[in-house]
Amino acid sequence: MSETNETSKTNDFFLGQEPDDLSDFSLSLPDPNDAELAEGQFLAEVDRAWQVCDRFDLQTDIWRGRILRTVRDREKANGKGRGTGFLKWLQEREISKSQAYSWIQLANSADTLMADGQLDSDDIRQFSKRAFLETAQASPEVQQLIVESARNGDKITRREVRQLSDEWTAMSSEHLPEELKEKVAAHTIPTRYVAPLVREIDKLPEAYQAPIKQAIADGTDLDNIKLVTADAQRLTKYLANTNQVQAISQRSVNIDLALEESLRIGCLKLTSDLVSQASQLEQAIGKLYSTWKKISTAADQLYVEAGASTPHLLDLLNSLDSLASQNISVQIGNEQSGRTIRLQISEE
Template sequence: MSSSDIDFVAALEEQTNLNFQLPDPEDEQIPEMEFQRQVDTAWRVCDRFDLQTEIWRGRILRAVRDREKKYGDTRGSGFLKWLQEREISKSQAYSMIQLANSADKLMEQGQLDPDTVRCFSKRAFIETAKAEPEIQQLITDAAKKGDRITRREVRQLADEFTAMSSDLLPDTVKAKAADNTLPSRYLAPLVREMEKLPESHQTVFREEVAANPDVDTLKQVTSEARYLAKYLDAATNVQALDEESVDLEKALEEALRIGCINVAADLVNQASQLEQTIAKLYNTWKKIGSLADRLYVDTGASTPNLRSLLNCLEQLGGEVVEVQLGSGERTIRLQIQEE
């Protein structure tokens, strides 16, 4: 037996037997808190092994793929066949390979060690791997202390970093976040929305938050910034607004002043979607006409059913398109005219 085989057998012998003694869900003598504690402990152990299994599967898949790249054909058919035999999709395989790459990278950088990985849930580790290096450092530092890392902790640490590192928030707000008088979870969404806006609008919102650094103001400003970004993005795509002398900035200022920016943003966004739908409708209408003409040429007295199909679809290929809504209670007719 080779040394690699011996290592493999040893690894199998060291595997933990996941055989939990779960609490009886019908036992009234078990307090609710104790029941939740026991099932949560079992769940976390499964989560840990799930993560480690996915990382090692990713490493195995990476080895098989790299071997095929070097010695197989250029199409990678050998790797695909290997996946098919194990009923693994290509997307699943590369997802596991990416997870393994992330784990190896964090370990090579000294941010993680094998024991620290056990502190992560699978989803938390994946989110950490996608995060910015500074956020990764915060998360791995917490894991090294033995803290349990779930997606909730990842989001919390990411929000705290976003809030404290952004130049878009005034110092008074950052100070309140630092002493926990202002929850950081309300600051990160605001920063993300403000980043989408021109500097002039960022300044207005920054001043408003500085004047009233409280949760209600943060929620309101975040909502306004979100709708404002939607308004600005959609307005540039609406052709109807190019044909008229509309001052979009002044219209925006008026909407903000009277508190209806959400309605204005939705209106402009719906107008943009309607124009896109009309363009798509026109292209589909042209395609139906072209296909119907081709099929008409190929049909005749010997194909009465195909002719019947063409007759039924004629109402969708003519200048007037007719469609019934619902169970026929209302008929919609659209006239298409080309210029």
Template sequence: QLDADDIRQFSKRAFVETSQASPEIQQLIVDAARNGEKITRREVRQLSDEWTAMSSDHLPDDLKEKVAAHTIPTRYVAPLVREIDKLPEAYQEPIKQAIADGSDLDNIKLVTADAQRLTKYLSNTSQVQAIAQRSVNIDLALEEALRIGCLKLASDLVSQSSQLEQAIAKLYSTWKRVAMSADQLYVEAGASTPNLIDLLNSLDSLASPNIAVQIGNDQSGRTIRLQITEES
């Protein structure tokens, strides 16, 4: 337990973050506080990164030696470890091999980016309905993307497709509300509300199943048309 003098070494936010850390990291932070070190969020993050890097089984010994010698900052290594932890074991091995091929800082950054793309690819492929509706072997597709050096493109494609499906679902939900509100207002409006009728007519291009939206100004813009068809 911490005594009052030890607690005074912590900033308020650092104390909260320490309470949320794993027991091993908490012990490192407490030891530092007892040694008279001021503990801010920066120290909490640094000690957490050091523990993450040095305790990981994913990193080769030569890289850990560089981390211990502070020749490679832990702020670059810890994110790599966390990304590898997110991956299924089968996908961890190629990443660990890439680390073993070069433990310099530039390679660490490249491998971290690849691990992030792998995580994004695997996460998003399970969410895209267009992929789920077909018997796509996402593992083999990933292997092929890696082989031709197109992991970033494949990951971006899947990510953007996921965003597009979500946007379409949101568009449909919003369009339904617009159409319903317009229908209800048409019922209430009449000859005594000509300006309200004008408002409704101006929004018909958004309330009807054939949506039209102009992007840009009149001279250089273009009109985007979408047709909404509901199928059960």
């Protein structure tokens, strides 16, 4: 059965009608034991079959969402039950609430795109399920590019969605010089390297964007793009982590001047890693304290319940005293080459 015939069944199904018998749903799959079949051809045939199922699944889930929305809206219209009837309907069919609303969201996305005249039922057949979900979440400009591609008969997978999204991100950005945009348009520099750079710049406050833009202008070759992207990512991490580290905020450190000095001596990576590790350490200490408090409390309660009749239980408690007391002791590694780490917890 052809892809068109496979997927058209769901387009012809409307509420109030009995669906066609799907017992004849079949796909032509390659023989896995055919030694004469080239690996590339085998994978291509399997992929085609998978895409048919994916598109059929998309159509089915859109209709599931419409059905669920109909049941939910019926209860809203009656003004009774406050959703209990809808939830009961879901429970009877073993459908979770989160799954139900994900289907409803998919149906809403499909209906919105179709209502705007961007898509029709035939166009939806061109999408894989995941590609359609990503399209529904994309910006209107990217949606238009994807829809045009679908109307032209192109099969839309996540790869195509991401590629078109990256192209729009790169070509519409105000951060990139025209020279770099021309290279992107000419496909001499892949958009998969340029789009992440634009997204990183967008995350930065305007005051921090200037040095990144200057670094791009200094060299629009691929190697420099990769280096600038890495620097932008480190800068984003530096700014995010410096606002989280208590040790920095308590000293009122001028993080802007510290950053300028780090850039001047070429130590942005080292500085960013230092602040990132400091943030992780503070979080680890907080988690350590919370866990230690639970162990200490549980040990104290168990000591009250234990006694002479529970000598083995007392042995267990005594063995954990190095973790439950305020002086924590932990052996790292084996006895020959390892070391003992001691920590003292004091509450103020």
